[in-house]
Amino acid sequence: MSDLQIKKSSTVYDAVIVGSGAGGGMAGYVLAHAGLKVLMLEAGPFFDPQKNSSQLKFPWESPRRGASTYTRNFGDFDAAFGGWQLEGEPYTTKNGTDFQWFRSRMLGGRTNHWGRISLRMGPHDFKPTDGLTEAWPITYDDVKPFYDKIDRMIGVFGTVEGLENEPDGIFLPPPAPRLNEIYIKKGAIKAGVTTISGRGSVLTEALPDNKERGACFFCGQCGRSCKIYGDFSSSSCLVIPALKTGNLTLITNAMVREVLTDNEGLATGVSYINKDDMQEYQVKGKIVILGASAGESARLLLNSKSTKHPGGLANSSGVVGKYLHDSTGSGAGGWLPQLMDRKRYNEDGVGSVHIYSPWWLGKKKLDFPRGYHIEYGGGLHMPGYGFMDGIEGMNGRVPGRDGKMKDAGGFGAGLKDDYRRFYGVGFGMAGRGTAIAREDNYCEIDPEVVDKYGIPVLRFHYKWASEEIQQAKHMQDTFQEIMHNMGAIANPPEGPETNYGLQAPGVIIHEVGTVRMGDDPKKSALNKYCQAHDCNNLFVVDAAPFVQQGDKNATWTILALSMRTSEYILAQRKKLNV
């Protein structure tokens, strides 16, 4: 490549945003609507759910009937362009530890396929009182106005409950539970487990004053992304509307290499490789905003070394990459003999949770410090690959139509009838809990490995500890009690040999905390507005600034914090501070 050169643009944008997911998308939306000239760089291709969704395809329209592949880890119809491994873009782990990193490379990032579960963090999540982890530099009351604005602007269904650490939002009507979920709810409540309507960013009714988005028509396929924008994706709800202002310039297939700084240590723009022509580019901005994901934003900062920032940009504290934490996850499932031979009707519902259990034990003294919530599901779902696998584990456990027990397994007309009888009896439940942010769980630059663009890659070091393992044990015990109360036949529980089903770090895809905020520049990289202590025209708007995640899924908080940071940027510009 003798003709390789760096192409420098002379345009100076008001802001350069790296990433188009929830954080980058919201920043682009707010700043472009305020009239700033914004450049957004996205490492993947353009994606518009209206054109690119697999919504309403039937299973036979996939040759593998919706099964997952190397390029579609969550099934052939799932929206994500990306996965646990990307060709030519490795990551590594250290000292035999494990971390799984899911990356979507597409406009809107992982918000195209996510579960739309939209929970606010509560007052105790921002200010924990057990002394185990650092408090955030902000309180729930600081963030509440932004949660409120996002509820109105994007839409979220739910019910007002008045629970202490599960703040209510401004809710659209919730979808009623499916039949299986009514059984779950009854069983959970009997076990003393608070169980309420789910909270999800799906338009169960038309959003007032929004002509671009349609109301949900209940296909249950949010994971495929929605052609009528009936749920929240950053692509459909933030970036595409921001493009319509004329103030946002979007460059797709642009993999950012580093943040550029001047002699004063201030950010001047970024350099990136254009994946289409494989050329190197530099673009300029008065401010630089990172929304590349907790992992990628940390990677970018650590790869942006200069004489002013020898340990990486915004890293004089040395905390960048540290305090990485993902939610804990452990699940269970079973089936309900009472639902055999059930009547058929359209039970697709929404592609988010219809019911869930917020943490119900408050500050009760347990053998683990922080709580979890439970997500549930079950119903007459669309058949797909793996449909009723393992029927031999079911049809020998209950009497046949003639009242006599059958031998498990089988073939022929009797088996065909069994499939019909057992369709729609299954259900599942999944705990999602608070994992402790620890200095020793981190990502760093692997000193020896680069990706195919020559960018040094991340190396992860992450271990669970008793705080998470004991919590998973409590999940398993709770699941068993709920399933017993339901009259269900439960799959065997997970025991100590699997750490009670505790998923490997990263698997829940709620990783946060790598560029944490705080009031003390020695212990944090960003101030309470997500502005770098060391570089006042640099901001981070994804989940990297989280000090300590609660058991709440991160997206609603990413959106709220990004909006808050964006409004702060606008105010500071007026004061000529940035």
Next chain:
Amino acid sequence: MNRRESLKTLGIGAVATGLLVEVGCKPGTQKATDDKSTATGKEGPADPSRLPNEVARDKKLAAEKFFNDQEIATITVLVDIIIPKDEKSGSASDAKVPEFIEFIVNDMPEHQTPLRGGLRWLDLQCLNRYNATFKEATSAQQIEMVTMIAYPKKAKPEMAQGVAFFSRLRDLTATGFFTSEMGVKDIGYVGNSPTKWTGVPADVLKAHGFDTVWG
């Protein structure tokens, strides 16, 4: 976006829109589906939901052949024993389950050795017992053989490999059949079409002893 615009975006025409008004109380009114099966790798217009590398890979997989004629013929007999034609729907081979299995073993190579080896195990069992391969054995002999491996709890220990093979094939047959257009209709899945979800229907709630849609 109002409802009419939403339906237009979804590509649902005026006829289907008429049905929609009633769809809440008539869950059986499913929109007609074109046969756009890609299982056989038929060429069609470019699918904007697929990445170019995915399209190329699927095309390559669809052209690959793992099983020989003898093997695919044996699979065809087996899947029709597992899911035969009855008064409600056709057989597994009517639903092109053997073609699905041929595709899936190319897509998921972990199925290849267990299936190939399982077929050979089955043929050897039959040759020893009936002096004929499974496919050449009489129907009665085929059923006798399958009966020995179709019931995991009852099967003799020396049949364990056959049980594992048959359980895998039963799962693949169920997937192949119930994800086909014929099988989806048979199982009674009536979703994947626009509706207004208002909760479990009243008669179902009542049958299960629940008072309201919220339980």
